Amino acid sequence: MVKPSTSDQYTIAVPEGLELDRTGRLELYYFMALNRKLEERLGLLYRQNKVVGGLYSSLGQEACSVGTAYALERGDFLGPMIRNLGSLLVRGVRPTDVMAQYCARAIGPTRGKDLNVHFGWVERGLIAPISVVGALIPVMAGIALEMKMHSKKQVALTYIGDGGMSTTDFHEGMNFAGVHKLPLILIVENNLWAYSTHVSKQANVVDLAVRAESYGCYGEIVDGNNVLAMLDATRRARARCLAGEGPVMLEAKTFRRKGHAEHDDAGYVPSEQRAEWEKKDPIDAYRRFLVERRVVDSAQEIDEIDAKIVAILESAANEALSAPFPDPSIVTENVYG
Amino acid sequence: MVERNTMTKNARYVHVPDDETKIRMLHFMKLVREIEDRIEKKLYRQGRIVGGVYVGRGQEAISVGTAIHMEKDDVVAPSHRDMGVFLMRGVTPRRIIAQYMGRRTGLTRGRDGNMHMGDMNYNVIAFVSHLGDNVPVAAGVALAFKQRGQKQVALCYNGEGATSRGDWHEGINFASIHKLPVTFFINNNAYAYSTPIELQMAVKDVAVRAAGYGIPGEVVDGNDILAVYDSGKRAIDLARSGGGPSIVEYKTFRMTGHSAHDDAGYVPPELFDEWKRKDPITRFEKALLEEGALTQARLDEMQRECALIVDDAVEWAEQQPYPAAEEVTKDVYYEGT
Numbered sequence: 001m002v003k004p005s006t007s008d009q010y011t012i013a014v015p016e017g018l019e020l021d022r023t024g025r026l027e028l029y030y031f032m033a034l035n036r037k038l039e040e041r042l043g044l045l046y047r048q049n050k051v052v053g054g055l056y057s058s059l060g061q062e063a064c065s066v067g068t069a070y071a072l073e074r075g076d077f078l079g080p081m082i083r084n085l086g087s088l089l090v091r092g093v094r095p096t097d098v099m100a101q102y103c104a105r106a107i108g109p110t111r112g113k114d115l116n117v118h119f120g121w122v123e124r125g126l127i128a129p130i131s132v133v134g135a136l137i138p139v140m141a142g143i144a145l146e147m148k149m150h151s152k153k154q155v156a157l158t159y160i161g162d163g164g165m166s167t168t169d170f171h172e173g174m175n176f177a178g179v180h181k182l183p184l185i186l187i188v189e190n191n192l193w194a195y196s197t198h199v200s201k202q203a204n205v206v207d208l209a210v211r212a213e214s215y216g217c218y219g220e221i222v223d224g225n226n227v228l229a230m231l232d233a234t235r236r237a238r239a240r241c242l243a244g245e246g247p248v249m250l251e252a253k254t255f256r257r258k259g260h261a262e263h264d265d266a267g268y269v270p271s272e273q274r275a276e277w278e279k280k281d282p283i284d285a286y287r288r289f290l291v292e293r294r295v296v297d298s299a300q301e302i303d304e305i306d307a308k309i310v311a312i313l314e315s316a317a318n319e320a321l322s323a324p325f326p327d328p329s330i331v332t333e334n335v336y337g
Numbered sequence: 338m339v340e341r342n343t344m345t346k347n348a349r350y351v352h353v354p355d356d357e358t359k360i361r362m363l364h365f366m367k368l369v370r371e372i373e374d375r376i377e378k379k380l381y382r383q384g385r386i387v388g389g390v391y392v393g394r395g396q397e398a399i400s401v402g403t404a405i406h407m408e409k410d411d412v413v414a415p416s417h418r419d420m421g422v423f424l425m426r427g428v429t430p431r432r433i434i435a436q437y438m439g440r441r442t443g444l445t446r447g448r449d450g451n452m453h454m455g456d457m458n459y460n461v462i463a464f465v466s467h468l469g470d471n472v473p474v475a476a477g478v479a480l481a482f483k484q485r486g487q488k489q490v491a492l493c494y495n496g497e498g499a500t501s502r503g504d505w506h507e508g509i510n511f512a513s514i515h516k517l518p519v520t521f522f523i524n525n526n527a528y529a530y531s532t533p534i535e536l537q538m539a540v541k542d543v544a545v546r547a548a549g550y551g552i553p554g555e556v557v558d559g560n561d562i563l564a565v566y567d568s569g570k571r572a573i574d575l576a577r578s579g580g581g582p583s584i585v586e587y588k589t590f591r592m593t594g595h596s597a598h599d600d601a602g603y604v605p606p607e608l609f610d611e612w613k614r615k616d617p618i619t620r621f622e623k624a625l626l627e628e629g630a631l632t633q634a635r636l637d638e639m640q641r642e643c644a645l646i647v648d649d650a651v652e653w654a655e656q657q658p659y660p661a662a663e664e665v666t667k668d669v670y671y672e673g674t
Contacts, residue, residue, distance in 0.1 A: 166510050168503020175501050178539030204513035204551035211549035216539025246539065 010225070010280040012289040015232035025295045028070060028227050029302065032062040032283050034309050035086035038095050041313050042102055046262050050321065052104040053115040058083035060225070060257035061191060063282035066090055067230025068187050068250075071238060072125075072157060077143045079127040079136040079158035083189065083256070085117055087159075091124045095313055099320035107319075112326035113334065133164035137173030137186065144182035144247075155241045157185040157234070163194020163202055165211070174247065178215035183241035185234065186249045189224065191256035196268045209251035217247040224252030225282040228289075255280075350567035354405075356630045362405060362562055363625065364639060366397040366618050369420045371643040372430055375651065376437055381597045385655070387439030388450030393418030395560070395592030398617035399524050401425065402565030403492065403585075406573045410487070412478045414462040414471040416494040417452040418524060418591070426459040430650035440657035447660035448668065468499035472508030472521070479517035479576075490576040491519040497586075498529020500543050509582065513550035516581035520572045523584065524559065526591035531603045544586040552582050559587025560617040563624075590615075 020028075039057050046055045058065060065086030069078060072091075080087045085098065093109075100108035102116055109119035120128030127143070130136050136158050144156040160170055165188060177184040188208050192199050205211070212219025218240060222233045230252060237248035255277035259266035290296050354362065373392035381390045393400065400421030407413060407425070415422040423433060428444065436443030436454050444454035445463075455463025462478070465471050475493035482489045499505055500523065512519050523543050527534050540546070547554025553575070557568045565587060572583045590612035594601035625631035 166507060168507055170503075171506030172501065172503050175538060179536060181539070201514060203510065204516075205549065214540065214546040214549040 009288075010285050012226050012228060012285050013223070014289075014293075015229055018228060018232045020228070020231070022295055024070075025290065026305070028066055028231070029283075029286055029290060030305055030309070031066040031070070031086055031090050032227060032286065033306060034089055034095070034312070035062040035066060036283060037306075037309050037313055038089070038098060039085065041317060042099065043262065045099070045103065045317070045321075051102045053102075055102065055262035056082040056116060056260075057258040057262065058085055060277060060281065061189060061254050062086050063227035063286070064187065064189055064224045064230055064252045064254055067227040068157060068159075068185075068234045070227075071231050071234035072155070073238075075125065075152070075154045076238075077125045077127060077140065077147075077154070077156045079140045079143075079156070080117060080129050081133070081136070081159045081161065081164075081189075082117060082129060083161075083191075084129075084159055088117060088126065091121070091126050093121065093124070093126070095316035096319045099316055100323055103320055104325060105320055105323040106326045107323040111330060111334070113331075127158075132169075134160060134167030134169035134173075136160075137169050138176065139173075141173045141177040141182055141184050144177060144184040144241075145180060147183055148180065153242055155183040155185055155238050157187065159187045159189055161194055162188070162190045162192065162199045162208060163197060165208055166194075166202055174211075174215040174217070174249070177247040178217050181244060181246035183244075184247040185237045185241060186247065187234070188249060188251040189254060190251055191224075191254050192273075193256050193260075193266075193269060195260040195264075196266075207251060209249060212249040215247065215249075217249055218245065219249045219251070221251045221253060224254030225280050225285065227282060227286055254282075350563060352567045352570040353563065354566055358405070359621075359625060359630055360639075362401050362566070363618070363621055363631070364643070365401045365405075365421055365424055366562065366621065367639060367643045368424060368430070368646060369397045369401070370394065370618060371647050372433060372650070373420060375647050376434070377593065377597045380434075380437070380651065386437050386450075390437070390597035391417040391452055391595070392593055392597075393420055393524070393591075395612060395616060396524055396526055396587075396589045397421055398562040398565050398621070399522065399559045399587045399589060400494070402562045403520075403522055403569035403573075405566065406570050407492065408489070410460065410489045411492065412460045412462060412475075412489065413492040414475040414478070414494065415452075415464060416468070416471070416496060416499070416524065417464055418496070418526070419494050420452070422492075422494070423454075423459075423461060426461050428456065428459055428461065430646050431653045434647075434650040434654035435657050438654050438657070439659060440654055441660045442654075442657045446664075446668065467502075467504070469495060469502030469505040469508075471495070472499075472505045473511065474508075475519050475521075476508045476512040476517055476582075479512060479519035479582075480515060482518050483515065488577055489518065490573055491517075492522065492573070493519060494522045494524060496529060497523060497525040497527075497534055497543050498532060498537055500546070501529075501537055509550050509552075509584070512582040513552045516579070518576040518579070519582045520569075520576050521582060521584045522569070522572075523586040524589060525586050526589045527608070528591050528595070528601075528604060530595040530599075531601075542586055544584050547584040550582075552584065554584045554586070556586045556588065559589035560612075560615045560620065562617055562621045589617075592616075 045051050065084040069087035069090035104112045106112045140156040140158040147154045209219040209221045223229045380386050400419040404422045404425040439447045441447045455461045475491045478491040544554035544556045558564045572585050
């Protein structure tokens with residue numbers, strides 16, 4: 001059921017000149033909805049004690065992951081963070097892979113040896129996230145350096161949170177990328193909270209994008225809840241990178257609607273702040289956009305996509321949970337190259 | 338926003354030293370030059386120095402023109418080209434030469450060499466070899482001042498190369514969030530060892546990075562002692578009055594190699610010629626002679642005084658013993674005061 005927009009409602013602004021056909025517009029919805037429903041399903045598995053370790057939600061930030069990853073092309077490399085499940089899905093990771101990984105099953109990408117989204121898939125241009133926040137930036141800068149040295153028409157894209165921006169590696173990685181004009185896109189997901197630290201205790205500036213200037217790179221502030229804006233800004237960033245103009249830093253203004261991880265009730269977040277951002281839900285807004293802009297003939301079409309996702313997740317959960325845990329004999333395998 | 342302040346003659350400074358202070362600053366600049374010339378060009382080549390030699394030739398105005406504003410209880414974290422800081426805090430040339438000669442009466446009692454020295458009796462924090470590491474240290478000192486409600490400030494010096502280090506970023510970010518009473522001085526001498534500034538950062542001025550921390554940044558002619566005096570005073574006053582940190586970038590040039598063993602063959606000779614004409618000491622001498630604050634006779638006498646001070650320091654230092662072997666484990670761990 002999609003209710004019509006009211007005047008004070010958060011609406012999706014369409015970036016000028018955005019080229020995206022109907023299939024593309026619906027795919028963006030599909031990946032955002034898949035992102036959310038997969039995390040909801042993982043939430044149930046977590047409560048059923050099927051998930052091993054922590055569960056990290058990107059509730060409210062789906063547009064950021066999906067829009068940015070969707071802008072990339074084959075051959076580009078993406079280094080996700082813990083809240084970029086949507087980016088993985090866009091790059092072709094299946095829900096079965098994700099569930100098997102979260103539940104530590106032998107069929108998961110790390111064969112049950114690591115958890116959550118801590119896995120890479122080089123064939124799909126995915127670099128495994130590094131727990132030590134910020135450390136991916138120099139890694140992705142290194143990948144971008146290789147692309148530049150070999151004159152490849154490719155870019156590297158990675159993410160950082162408002163908190164991760166306070167780290168050493170952010171600074172060193174962006175400085176290096178700036179000096180060498182590397183084709184690196186950094187998406188700063190400013191979701192206002194780094195665990196329980198509010199951004200005002202993390203940086204003495206309101207807009208983190210102002211830091212782009214420190215590294216001689218282009219910076220822009222983007223509505224992180226608008227998937228079309230994220231897609232458009234990332235496409236333009238990619239074009240800049242390919243034109244040899246150096247790295248780009250996009251600050252996505254968004255909000256982390258759940259705790260740092262599933263165990264965290266985020267009682268430190270003011271409830272009115274949460275309520276305010278609930279009204280800007282990226283998926284609800286995009287549904288309204290699809291109906292109002294007549295991308296779909298009726299809301300029923302969207303409901304059908306949802307139903308398809310539910311079915312995919314059902315079969316993925318069955319497949320993942322019927323897989324065995326890793327055999328102890330493989331413990332020393334894949335440790336060294 | 339970055340302010341520019343570069344011309345001696347037509348500039349209108351907020352703070353102008355009186356004649357006595359001017360002569361005092363000239364004395365210290367000349368003394369730094371004399372000590373470092375003696376160490377680098379004579380004692381080192383005669384094999385009388387233990388270890389490497391790092392001098393700040395051409396950069397004397399920066400440490401002298403800023404440290405002159407320190408009050409007794411302020412704390413300073415100098416870098417390795419800031420000999421003027423040590424002298425102005427009251428460390429004697431005798432002890433500095435003894436330090437360079439590895440003698441027991443050097444600041445580190447013969448355990449470390451050259452500028453790797455500090456002494457909390459003078460509120461000088463020992464230089465950390467890992468460049469940029471003194472930034473979080475100075476921020477921590479300033480945090481203590483703030484927590485105790487003391488009106489003291491911390492001064493921190495770095496080169497432009499050190500600003501590529503993560504510690505620099507983390508320390509300044511922390512200081513800016515907590516509005517700490519610390520001032521960051523950058524000796525931008527155009528070369529970090531053999532790396533020219535354009536391979537070190539993608540920005541022309543380090544000071545533009547201040548905007549990324551929401552703090553003031555200023556670019557100043559580091560070879561103009563009066564500009565240094567003025568900007569240093571304003572920055573320190575700001576910190577002392579609760580206005581928080583700022584970054585003052587002093588444009589200068591390293592008129593030597595990275596160290597005494599380095600012939601700096603990678604530096605285009607015309608750069609040395611260009612900066613020799615901007616020598617901070619001869620410039621200041623000329624200005625003082627022109628305005629009548631100094632006579633040629635007095636200037637010659639000052640030169641002789643400096644030479645005598647260094648003669649005495651060398652003679653004294655050479656009579657000092659080396660540390661005793663049995664003391665090797667002393668001062669490794671804190672043993673109480």
